Amino acid sequence: MANINIDAPGTSQLFMGNEAIARGALEAGIGFAAAYPGTPSSEILGSLASVAKETGIYAEWSVNEKVAMEAAAGASFAGIRALAAMKQNGINVVSDFLANLVMSGIGKGGLVLVSCDDPSAISSSNEQDTRPIAKWLDIPLVEPGDFQEAKDMTKWLFDLSEEIGTLFMLRSVTRIAHARGNVVLGELPKKERRAYFDQIHDLKSVMPTTFMPVPSPLRHFFLHMKMDKARQKFEASRFNRYVGPDKADLLIVTCGSCWLYSQDAVKTLKLEDKVGILKLGTLWPLPEKFVESHLGKSQKVLFVEEIDPFLERSIMEFVASLPSTSPRPTFYGKRSGHINAYGELNPDLVIKAISNILGLTYQPRDAEYSDKAEAAAKSHVPERSMTFCAGCPHRATFWAIKNALKLDGRNGFVTGDIGCYSIALGPAGFFQVRTMHCMGGGAGVANGLGKLGQFGFNQPVLAVVGDSTFYHATIPALINGIYNQSDFILVILDNSATAMTGFQPHPGTGMTAMGEPTKVVSMEALCRSLGARVKVCDPFDLKHTTTTLLDMMAEGGGAKVAIMRRQCELVRGKKEKPPYKVQVDTEKCIGEACGCDRLCTRVFLCPALIWDKKAGKSKIDEVICTGCGVCTDICPQGAIIKEAA
Amino acid sequence: MTTKQLAKDPLNLIITGVGGQGNVMISLIIGNALVREGYSVTVGETYGASQRGGPVMSHVRISKETQYSPFIPDGCADIILGMEPVETLRMLGRYGNPNVLTIINPRPIYSIDVTGGQAEYPDLDKLVQTVKKLSAKTWVINATEEAQKMGSPMFANAILIGAVIGSGVLPLDKKSVEPVLCETFPKEIKTNIEAFNQGMRLIKQLR
Numbered sequence: 001m002a003n004i005n006i007d008a009p010g011t012s013q014l015f016m017g018n019e020a021i022a023r024g025a026l027e028a029g030i031g032f033a034a035a036y037p038g039t040p041s042s043e044i045l046g047s048l049a050s051v052a053k054e055t056g057i058y059a060e061w062s063v064n065e066k067v068a069m070e071a072a073a074g075a076s077f078a079g080i081r082a083l084a085a086m087k088q089n090g091i092n093v094v095s096d097f098l099a100n101l102v103m104s105g106i107g108k109g110g111l112v113l114v115s116c117d118d119p120s121a122i123s124s125s126n127e128q129d130t131r132p133i134a135k136w137l138d139i140p141l142v143e144p145g146d147f148q149e150a151k152d153m154t155k156w157l158f159d160l161s162e163e164i165g166t167l168f169m170l171r172s173v174t175r176i177a178h179a180r181g182n183v184v185l186g187e188l189p190k191k192e193r194r195a196y197f198d199q200i201h202d203l204k205s206v207m208p209t210t211f212m213p214v215p216s217p218l219r220h221f222f223l224h225m226k227m228d229k230a231r232q233k234f235e236a237s238r239f240n241r242y243v244g245p246d247k248a249d250l251l252i253v254t255c256g257s258c259w260l261y262s263q264d265a266v267k268t269l270k271l272e273d274k275v276g277i278l279k280l281g282t283l284w285p286l287p288e289k290f291v292e293s294h295l296g297k298s299q300k301v302l303f304v305e306e307i308d309p310f311l312e313r314s315i316m317e318f319v320a321s322l323p324s325t326s327p328r329p330t331f332y333g334k335r336s337g338h339i340n341a342y343g344e345l346n347p348d349l350v351i352k353a354i355s356n357i358l359g360l361t362y363q364p365r366d367a368e369y370s371d372k373a374e375a376a377a378k379s380h381v382p383e384r385s386m387t388f389c390a391g392c393p394h395r396a397t398f399w400a401i402k403n404a405l406k407l408d409g410r411n412g413f414v415t416g417d418i419g420c421y422s423i424a425l426g427p428a429g430f431f432q433v434r435t436m437h438c439m440g441g442g443a444g445v446a447n448g449l450g451k452l453g454q455f456g457f458n459q460p461v462l463a464v465v466g467d468s469t470f471y472h473a474t475i476p477a478l479i480n481g482i483y484n485q486s487d488f489i490l491v492i493l494d495n496s497a498t499a500m501t502g503f504q505p506h507p508g509t510g511m512t513a514m515g516e517p518t519k520v521v522s523m524e525a526l527c528r529s530l531g532a533r534v535k536v537c538d539p540f541d542l543k544h545t546t547t548t549l550l551d552m553m554a555e556g557g558g559a560k561v562a563i564m565r566r567q568c569e570l571v572r573g574k575k576e577k578p579p580y581k582v583q584v585d586t587e588k589c590i591g592e593a594c595g596c597d598r599l600c601t602r603v604f605l606c607p608a609l610i611w612d613k614k615a616g617k618s619k620i621d622e623v624i625c626t627g628c629g630v631c632t633d634i635c636p637q638g639a640i641i642k643e644a645a
Numbered sequence: 646m647t648t649k650q651l652a653k654d655p656l657n658l659i660i661t662g663v664g665g666q667g668n669v670m671i672s673l674i675i676g677n678a679l680v681r682e683g684y685s686v687t688v689g690e691t692y693g694a695s696q697r698g699g700p701v702m703s704h705v706r707i708s709k710e711t712q713y714s715p716f717i718p719d720g721c722a723d724i725i726l727g728m729e730p731v732e733t734l735r736m737l738g739r740y741g742n743p744n745v746l747t748i749i750n751p752r753p754i755y756s757i758d759v760t761g762g763q764a765e766y767p768d769l770d771k772l773v774q775t776v777k778k779l780s781a782k783t784w785v786i787n788a789t790e791e792a793q794k795m796g797s798p799m800f801a802n803a804i805l806i807g808a809v810i811g812s813g814v815l816p817l818d819k820k821s822v823e824p825v826l827c828e829t830f831p832k833e834i835k836t837n838i839e840a841f842n843q844g845m846r847l848i849k850q851l852r
Contacts, residue, residue, distance in 0.1 A: 014673075014680040014688070122691070146712050179715035180676055180688040247747075260687075260714030268718055346716040364720035365742040369779070376775050377738020379730045382764035384756035385665070387698045428757055601760040607698050610755050623789060623798045624754065 001043060005051035007188055015183040015570045017150045017176035018043035021114055024154025025083050026055060029189040031109070032075035033059040034068035037504040038087025038473065039123035040177040041116035045085050046502065050511035056193075061504050061513040062470040064439075065090035069113065070097055073167075077107035077211055078195040081158050087501075088118040089438065091130055093473075095137070098167070102138050102223055103213030105165045110158035113139070113169045116177045119306040119344035121264065123174075123500075125418045127342065129307035130171050134284050135314075138223050139169045140230035141284040142239065145259035147181035149239060149281060155186070166226045171283075173306065175257040175344070181348050190242070227285050231559055234282035235288035235289050242294050243641055244276025250357060251329070253291075253311055258304045258345055265350035269362060275354065286314050290542040294380035295319070296327040302353060303333030306345050319458070331358055341496070387428035387451040390608040391573070391626030393495055393539045393566035394421050398429040399604070400537075400545035401462060401491070405432075407546070408553050412460030414491075415442035419466040420500045421493055428605050433464065440465060440473025443490055447477055450486030450559070460553040461488040468498040481559030489552050490532075490561045492523060495568040503571050534561045542633050569626050578627025582608075584618045588639035591616040596636050604634055648817035649682075651709060657717040658815070661736045662728030663754045663819070664698055664747065667802040671726070672703035674806060674829055678822045679707055685748040689715025698756070700732055707816070723815050725780075726805060728788070729754050730772050737779045746814050747780040749773065750805060752789035784812060784851050791843055800840040803830075807844020819845065 002015055004023040022044050025033065033052075035045035049059040056385065058075075062068035065086040075082035086094070091113075098113075115133075116626065118124040142157065144150040150172065157168040199208045213219055234240070244251075245265075252275060253260045259279045265274050278294045280287070295301065295315075303312040312333040319328070334341040338353040355362050388395040398421075405412040416422060416433035417440060424433040435445050446463035465474045470492050478490055498502040505511040507521035527534045535552065537545040552560050592598070598601035600618050601611045608625035609618060618639070629642040647819055658675070662668045676688045689704040692760055706713040722740035727733025727749040737745065751773055758764035777783040786808045792800035803826065809815060823838065830837045 011684075012680055014676045014686060085749045114719065146713075175689060175715050180673070180686070181712050181715075182680060182685050194746060257714065260712070261716070263711075264714045264716075264718065268721075302700070347714055347718045348716075364718060369743050369778070370720065373738050373741045373779050376779065377734055380767040380772060380775060381735045381738065382756055382766055383758040384698070385758050387757045389665070389698065427761065598762070602762050605757045605761055607755070607757060607760070610760050623752070623793075 001047050001050060004047045004050070004421045005055055005188070006185065009185050009187050012182045012184050014180050015147055015151070016043055016178060016180045017144070017147055017172055018178070019047050020147045020150035020183045021154045021170065021172065022047040022186065023183065024151040025112070026188060027151070027186045028052070028110070028155040028158035029081055029191055029193070030083055030158070031057055031080035031193045031195070032059065032072060032082040032216070033085070033359050034071045035085040036060045036062055036065045036068055036087070037498045037501040039296050039501055040118055040174040041085050041090070041114065042088045042501045042504065044114060045513065046504065049459045052514045059124050059513050061506065063094040063507060066097055069094045073106065075099055075195070076109040076111040078197045079108040080193055080195050081109045083112045083114065085114040085116070087116060088124040089126065089128055091115045091133055095133065095192055097468055098137050098139070100213040101167055103216065103219040103391065104211040106161065106167055106191040107211070108162065110161035111167045112154065112157045112161060114154070114169060114172065115169060116172045116174070117307070125422070125438070129310065130210060131283060131310040132308055134169050134171070138227055138414060140227065140234070141169045141171060142282050143171045143256040144176055145175070145256060145279055145281060147183050150176060151183050153281065160230070162227050164229045166223070166230070171255050183611060189556065212307055231285040231287065234285065237282050237287065239278065239281025240287055240290050242276060242278050243286040244297070245273050246297070248276035248298040249274045250276070250302055250354065251294070252302050252304050253280070253315065254278070254304040255280045255283055255311060256306070258306060258350070261345055261347045261350045262304050264347035265354055267350055268347065268356060269360065271354070280311065280340070284314070286318060288318055291315060291318065292322070292326070295329060299329050300357060301331050302338065302357060304333070304339060304350055305343065306354070307342070307343070333438040369536045385428070386423050386426060387607055388420070388423055389603060389605055390624050391569035391628040392420070392566065393569070394424070394429065394493055395604070395606060396539040396542060396630045397491070397493060397545065397564045398424045398432045400539060400542050400549060401459035402430045403431055404546045404553065406458065406474045407550055408460055410459050412462065412553060414464055415445045416461045416464045418441045419469055419471060421464055421466060424464070438473070439469050440477055443474045443477035446488035446490070447481050447484070447486045450481065450488040451484065462549070464486055464491045466499070467492060467496065467508055471521065475526070478527065478532065478559055478561070479530055485558040485586040487556050488559055489549070490559060492561065492563045494523065494563050494565045497568050497571050498639055499568040499570065503568065508569065524563060525593060532559055532561045534563065535564045536565055539564045539566050540628060540630055542630065569628065573626055578625070578645050580627040580629040581645045582620050582625055582627055582629055582632065582640060584620055585639045586615065586617055588637050589636060594637055600631055600635055600640065604631060606631060646786045651707060653723055654708050654710060655713045656707040657722050658724045658726065659717065659736050659740055660703040660705065660706070660726045660728070662701055663732060664692055666728045667799065668701045668703050668728065670829065671802055671806055671851060672705055674822065674825050675809070675817070676705055677825045678817050681825070682817065682821055684816070685712050685716050687713050700735060702736060714747035724809070726809050728801070730769065730776070731767065733776055734772060734820045737776065741779050744781050745779070746812070747776055747783045748805065748808055748812060749776055749783060749785055750788040750801060751785055752787070753755060784808065784848055786847050787845065788844070791847070792840065792850060793836045794834060795840055800836060803837040803840035804847070807841035808848040811845035811848040
């Protein structure tokens with residue numbers, strides 16, 4: 001991670017979009033930051049936490065997004081500038097609070113919510129678009145079109161938020177959040193911050209300062225006034241601009257990373273003097289006058305945006321309200337099919353859309369070369385399916401689950417959610433997970449399945465959750481299972497980190513975001529206090545794990561908890577040397593002649609176990625093997641051997 | 646501040662390999678060195694949901710004029726730095742063109758599709774020949790093998806950075822990269838500098 005606290009105004013740095021947002025918050029004089037880690041947003045809080053002590057700010061990994069937003073609002077109520085950042089889908093967890101916060105208004109400290117979306121769901125379970133949520137909740141919304149804007153906009157939003165008295169939202173997408181580019185730094189403030197919850201609104205008022213959404217119709221009216229003020233600010237924003245000729249053959253309307261794709265596309269096609277680009281940085285409320293002043297630039301308007309037709313619908317709706325004498329261009333975009341309505345965009349897709357509308361042909365490389373290169377890649381490049389890392393405890397856990405379910409013999413199955421362990425939907429986790437939705441969703445689903453006994457249901461149900469997910473969204477589901485006596489086993493995959501998003505600490509780790517030791521919220525003590533039967537296993541002990549799960553499945557009596565405890569290999573591997581040297585005894589491995597049908601390489605699927613075609617035997621790739629030694633217990637010949645390293 | 650003209654603007658570099666090899670680290674070191682030399686640089690990373698084992702690519706776009714998008718358009722790569730052989734070919738299939746320059750580390754990393762028997766890993770010699778046919782110039786650098794001699798396969802990253810700088814395809818020299826390398830690996834400065842120098846030597850021997 002880059003050092004976002006570098007005091008070098010005017011210099012250009014290579015910053016990730018997330019680091020640029022964090023730097024913008026620092027330049028704005030933020031005092032409080034809270035987030036739950038998740039792709040593609042994690043580095044915002046991560047980089048703020050890494051400089052928290054030296055800058056005198058407070059930064060925390062909250063237990064979930066709702067608490068993060070509420071905590072940030074608390075800081076705002078006491079006059080401290082605060083930021084809450086969240087991943088793809090995180091805003092759904094907060095929406096209940098937000099619907100009330102927009103009515104109550106914020107405190108004297110500016111308040112900014114950063115929501116990072118993941119078009120194409122590259123590291124997510126879906127590709128939900130946050131922008132309509134801002135519109136739905138009446139939250140003023142901006143979206144940076146590059147890395148510099150990510151910093152500058154964040155800083156600007158704190159001023160706006162204080163001036164207007166409402167929460168502002170910055171939406172970013174993976175290709176800004178997780179990409180890197182030049183950011184010219186500004187000044188860092190050297191102001192002291194003092195927090196005080198001022199309970200006297202003003203001397204004339206008899207009412208104390210109270211943050212509440214009621215009386216609702218009146219508050220709603222005030223909110224609309226704030227949105228109008230935001231619109232006026234947005235009309236004059238430098239983040240909205242037009243680039244191109246006065247009269248264009250085509251006008252592109254775009255925002256976010258699509259601004260970069262649109263510029264690439266126009267440059268690649270050498271159409272700078274024929275195609276104009278109207279780039280919006282402030283998306284909602286729509287800067288109507290600014291948009292109207294550019295709509296006459298062309299008879300043809302193409303909306304280039306990812307996921308939902310947000311600008312497309314907002315602008316078409318606005319145009320419908322204009323007098324009939326106003327320009328009525330032909331609109332192209334998702335509705336017309338020129339821009340895909342799902343999946344992320346890229347320069348090539350924008351080139352294709354422009355070429356379609358203007359009747360151009362585009363060929364980036366020699367046709368003969370193209371055919372040769374594509375054919376070679378198609379015939380020689382094997383697939384690379386997702387897999388657990390070498391030495392991952394989850395592989396061992398799912399191996400034990402697979403065998404326990406088989407031995408139980410009642411067609412039991414696993415419900416799951418999102419995390420590294422979603423890989424168990426596929427071959428690397430032996431296809432064990434059968435449902436996958438939101439964080440904690442598998443435990444909730446298991447609650448329903450576990451109450452179907454009266455309808456003849458007797459299949460064991462195992463709900464898997466990660467350790468961080470347990471604290472985030474699973475505790476109410478577990479309480480429900482105990483209260484309503486639902487038969488399922490909650491399997492907590494405790495690898496002692498929020499592993500998928502970059503090993504952030506959580507309440508079970510005894511460490512805060514700022515690197516301070518803290519109290520451990522023990523998951524087993526918590527579960528036991530709720531009245532659950534709790535077993536703790538080391539998944540690398542396949543035999544004990546399998547028999548424990550089998551025993552628990554045989555018992556009824558409501559929700560039970562099995563904790564699979566083994567540190568994430570990527571964390572362990574950074575601190576320690578491999579515990580074992582693992583090798584295949586080529587005398588003992590009898591290859592295809594063994595009845596196992598290549599259990600180790602074909603089924604267990606550890607990337608370090610490879611098949612030596614020439615020798616017809618298994619082999620360990622020493623570059624990849626982390627020396628966990630679990631595979632030594634699965635070989636029926638005992639041909640995989642481990643020695644203490 | 647910018648001293649060198651670019652052979653092309655933007656200059657498009659792809660770094661490709663398998664998750665866990667150090668793709669992001671290489672793009673970060675090269676990107677930081679370029680920004681310090683005054684260039685506009687955009688680095689886009691594509692990696693899947695898993696931490697390790699998936700195909701990964703970094704797109705590095707270098708310009709004297711403007712900030713480009715984090716995606717190199719299809720068929721528009723100028724340089725491909727391949728940390729793994731089939732991943733190098735995967736990139737050539739989509740982003741290659743008759744002028745592309747390729748540096749390849751010929752150490753295969755098998756996917757679970759290969760070990761599981763659903764897919765075949767191609768013959769390595771034929772694979773390297775195909776890469777050569779699809780590139781204007783190809784340098785084969787045994788980075789993993791050399792790194793293992795130095796004590797850990799992770800030094801392959803510094804070797805490959807040395808190779809790409811030694812090839813002269815980027816507007817960077819040893820002087821501009823070394824400080825970034827030292828800041829990135831403060832605990833292993835000596836070996837990483839040795840590895841970097843070894844990469845420069847290896848590619849110069851191939852000229």
